[in-house]
Amino acid sequence: MRAGLKYQHIVPDVGCRCCDRRLGAFSRRAEAALSRRWVAAGAPGPAPAAPPPAGVESPAPAEKILFEQVRVFDGESDALSEPCDVLVSGNLIETISPEPLAAGETTPLRVPGRGKTLMPGLIDAHTHLMFATLPQMALLTSDIGFVHVAAVKAAQDMLLRGFTSVRDLGGPVFGLKRGIDAGLATGPRIWPSGAFISQSGGHGDFRLPNDLPARPGDYSFSERAGASAIADDPATVRKRAREQLALGASQIKLMAGGGVASPFDPLDVTQFTPEEMRAGVEAAENWGTYATVHAYAPRAVRQAVEAGARCVEHGQLLDEATVALLAEKDIWWSLQPFLDIAPSPFPEGSAARRKELAMFRGTDSAYRLAIKHGVRTAWGADILFDPAAAARQGAHLTRLLRWFSAPQILKMATSGNAALLALSGLRSPYEGRLGVVKEGALADLLLIDGDPLADLSLLERPETSLLMVMKDGSIYKNIAL
Template sequence: MRAGGKYQHLVQNRGCPCCDPRLVTFTHRATTELSRRGFVIGAGAVAGALSLGETPTPARAQPAKPSAILFENVRIFDGKADRLSGPSYVLVVGNLIQTISAAPIAAPADATLIRIDGKGRTLTPGLIDAHTHIMFSTVPQSVILTSDVGFIHVAAVKAAHDMLLRGFTSVRDLGGPVFGLKRGIDSGLAVGPRIWPAGAFISQTGGHGDFRMPNDFPARPGDYTFSERAGGSAIADDPGTVRKRAREQLALGASQIKLMAGGGVASPYDPLDVTQFTLEEMRAGVEAAENWGTYATVHAYTPRAVRQAVAAGVRCIDHGQLLDEATVALLAEKEIWWSLQPFLDIGPSAFPEGSPNDRKQQEMYRGTDNAYRLAIKHKVKTAWGTDILFDPKAAAMQGENLTRLLRWYSAAEILKLATSTNAELLALSGLRSPYEGRLGIVQEGALADLLLIDGDPLADLKLFEQPEKSLLVVMKDGKIFKNIPL
């Protein structure tokens, strides 16, 4: 059962068998990187890949048998139901769930089969975090603003690895230079979750994405800050520039656009009550996203900021802890997603007591309970995310953010939020989604992102607070990344 020895091939990337490796590599690369909008490999690489006649064609290789993994005697939380299934069998072939049965499943004749006896434990979909910043989650803000960007990327590689082993197989990343990390994970050079990237968050001068020093004002014409050069943020102060910055992120591979519509806690200049961007500026960003077949989401807390964003056509509100009932009713009427985070005053603040940032944070904390109650009352389409920033200890407690939701939801409702419901939000990216297939569910034909849990999370959601013990198997895309002997 260990992820090593004769099972080692299951935790490593496996190339596709082929007749002509160079031809298939080029075809796959062109299809994937152009139609799924990864980074363009460049004309020189294309020309090199096309030069198939310059070297001898290798002998035709025999196609290897696909791997298959059979989970036996597991009880399934399928992402939709309120209860676990009876004892079941789940066959994974390649990266898909092929068969689910209450009866034993025969080994496929054309595959190499690995059996995992669940011994009555629980199989669930991989968890989905709808609001992350992987590049910034574990490094203090002061270090991010002053360090070589290479160090930030190294820290992010570890953060992504640890996030996957906590059971988070997919995330919506809403701000940061994450394109390279995503490409590395998708290419098998690093370990981490699937990433729906927004790229740089787009902000006005003095907005939530403006982290310049006071002595950087007034901005010099044509100058770019370190954060902009590194791809963390993009400052825009007119509709044309907002449109251009949004198009840049889309060109780089953004699956959705992130606009800063109101004040924030961690940013140095903006009180929570301010409304950012004009309606015309925000519409420019929304239209750029819509023209690419995707959507814009906004950072906003207050009714005024959210109402302007709704008027501009955004499809999702992130945060919103200070919303009033009339604005929440508007979100429900317009069927706009509300991505909420269970921000609570339950630990030490990252800001000095009494500082402007601390006062903003406390105000936001006080609105969290009311926000969740209003979301439930008006049946707003609600997603769940963590928005963990600048703190390795908080990042390690990612699963604890699930148990905080027990104040408002049952365990079954919470697991639905973190699996099938969040998967619906990811699907809002449409053709700009970087991955094809169904997520957040345990159903035949769905992508094989699965967790084997030592216990029943519907009876004890706190199992996710200790993933190092409770998560026995972590599978993403049909590959095992964690496997504790049963």
């Protein structure tokens, strides 16, 4: 039945039903009624708190929450403040006062903060929530429902580690984001890219060798699941980018060069033609946002920058001239502290292991060049296929001590990464200021037992050092009271 005939008894004698205001009003009433029935049936509200740890009582809901005599890392300064009171009202930071705040008409929930640090929620600028905690073969062969269940658990764990916002750079994460935003699941704010867009044989092509050559019109499992989108001409790149934007992507992810985990492509190769790359970038620009690119080698990065990409992921093999170009063009560099300090999932001597070692060898040079040329550098963990690594997300951040001071690192993972999120412009899925403890900013806050500027390793032990996690004014973890 055509939509027009189906709804003719509701909005008779109209031309375009999808644009009719009366049909729109009917749809909103129906959705509201469904939501009321859902809540009446016992579903959670729009912003539930995660269950507290065993033996810890959940505080009563409060419209106002007062952090008393905390020292504040505001996301922009090199030192903590003197002890002060911070009042949260609703989902915003209302008042920051060096003097004790008296109770107003509404008695706030009081959180004693003497000896503790209040700081912005951490932001991971490169995640794959759908792929973080399952082995690669499980992801390629499991029922997609199981993958989504694992991702729900991964999102909750990530929030309880103190990561209140993430930029997700590849994977079918739209449903997870919607569930979190609707209060049906617990997790960070998500800036989604949706499927990463790849050429055949590129970093986003995870077909098995016996799936090639591809049959005309065929789609691989990863494409059907929304994990990747294969495109081999400008028109298809443009179409796939538009599809992700239509689904809610806040930025587009293009695979511009070779990768470690992908089976077909050497690390140094350049992927897509200039015309194909420009088609994806232009689709994002027309939507008011930007394209970021996966690439390690100079030629791939240069082609992407010339096409208009605004951010580069990885780039461990870049030479000085290319890094200088990033600085000149004011391109963001989302760089990960990849080091050969943990067991590798790849067999020694394998092609993937050789690619991995080459990438590891470039990390020191990449950070030194980024610092030398003043490139705007973001941090992201980029954890894939490894639940143990996911649990050590904070340790991926503290690795930056090899190149930066603790204040520089914390600024990068809060206000710095927030500035990168803001590159999405009007396509940002959330309104308000993040990454800072300032009056009027969103209340995404962490209460730390100690001083992370003096001991950044506190972030490696969130189960004991992280006393409270607040996102959007709601408390999701609380062992402070």
